[in-house]
Amino acid sequence: MRAKVHVFLKPGVLDVQGKAVENALHGLGWSGVEGVRVGRTIEFDLKSTDAASAETEVKAMCEKLLANTVIESYRVELA
Amino acid sequence: MKAAVIVFPGSNCDRDCKVAIERSTGASVDMVWHGESALPAGLDLIVLPGGFSYGDYLRCGAMAALSPVMAEVKAAALRGVATVGICNGFQVLCEAGLLPGALLRNERLKYVCKPVALEVTNAQTRYTAGYGGRREVTMTVGNGEGNFFADDATLDRLEGEGQVVFRYLDNPNGSARDIAGIVNAQGNILGMMPHPDRAFEAELGSADGALLFQSALASA
Numbered sequence: 001m002r003a004k005v006h007v008f009l010k011p012g013v014l015d016v017q018g019k020a021v022e023n024a025l026h027g028l029g030w031s032g033v034e035g036v037r038v039g040r041t042i043e044f045d046l047k048s049t050d051a052a053s054a055e056t057e058v059k060a061m062c063e064k065l066l067a068n069t070v071i072e073s074y075r076v077e078l079a
Numbered sequence: 080m081k082a083a084v085i086v087f088p089g090s091n092c093d094r095d096c097k098v099a100i101e102r103s104t105g106a107s108v109d110m111v112w113h114g115e116s117a118l119p120a121g122l123d124l125i126v127l128p129g130g131f132s133y134g135d136y137l138r139c140g141a142m143a144a145l146s147p148v149m150a151e152v153k154a155a156a157l158r159g160v161a162t163v164g165i166c167n168g169f170q171v172l173c174e175a176g177l178l179p180g181a182l183l184r185n186e187r188l189k190y191v192c193k194p195v196a197l198e199v200t201n202a203q204t205r206y207t208a209g210y211g212g213r214r215e216v217t218m219t220v221g222n223g224e225g226n227f228f229a230d231d232a233t234l235d236r237l238e239g240e241g242q243v244v245f246r247y248l249d250n251p252n253g254s255a256r257d258i259a260g261i262v263n264a265q266g267n268i269l270g271m272m273p274h275p276d277r278a279f280e281a282e283l284g285s286a287d288g289a290l291l292f293q294s295a296l297a298s299a
Binding site for chain 2: 009013014016017020065066068070071
């Protein structure tokens with residue numbers, strides 16, 4: 001099973017990197033771009049074949065290491 | 080008096096901290112590698128130094144917070160041993176859950192390296208008692224992710240309980256409520272972005288950092 005974890009700064013937390021990318025896109029002429037957020041994706045294989053237990057496991061990894069829930073939110077995809 | 084400086088792979092202010100503590104307090108300072116499973120006995124002060132532990136991988140301080148020695152540091156800090164995280168060390172303390180909040184990318188995306196004027200917001204802590212009536216001190220910052228963040232309820236609590244120890248007089252990085260350094264509720268764990276270890280004798284432009292180390296050990 002392949003896990004993908006998407007980590008982004010929470011909506012209320014200023015994403016200065018996203019803001020800089022947004023300004024750059026505006027500079028290139030894409031003036032309709034708004035709300036750019038820069039996050040990260042972490043991918044890995046899991047030996048588990050049970051989707052429910054895999055999800056519980058990956059969420060625990062997010063809480064413990066992959067995301068800092070003071071400032072970040074995460075989304076888990078399993079395939 | 081006995082102190083330890085924890086050395087993570089990528090720490091770069093560990094030597095500075097050792098020299099700063101030795102010269103300003105006369106304490107003996109052990110350098111403790113992050114992979115150790117025990118701390119030296121009888122420590123009066125533990126310092127997590129500045130730098131780029133683990134190359135800032137994942138998040139600043141995130142990997143260091145899980146280093147083997149951190150279990151011992153946590154236990155000692157929770158027992159009441161004076162524990163100071165400076166710059167990257169502050170990030171490690173937040174990641175380890177020993178202090179509330181987190182350090183975000185600087186507001187203007189710029190690495191800021193300069194002397195800064197700080198307000199001694201709480202002069203009653205074990206780290207600031209030595210400043211006496213002085214309300215303003217100078218130390219150097221050097222950080223790209225020093226922008227302190229916490230939710231409003233946490234910020235209100237930090238302010239209300241006197242846990243804000245230092246504030247920037249001219250905020251260099253966008254930190255919430257100009258916060259430069261905080262202590263935990265018990266007052267023994269201090270995290271700060273400015274470097275007392277770069278301000279321990281007049282030749283460095285300021286000796287104000289020496290008083291912090293002296294205060295920490297005077298109350299040990």
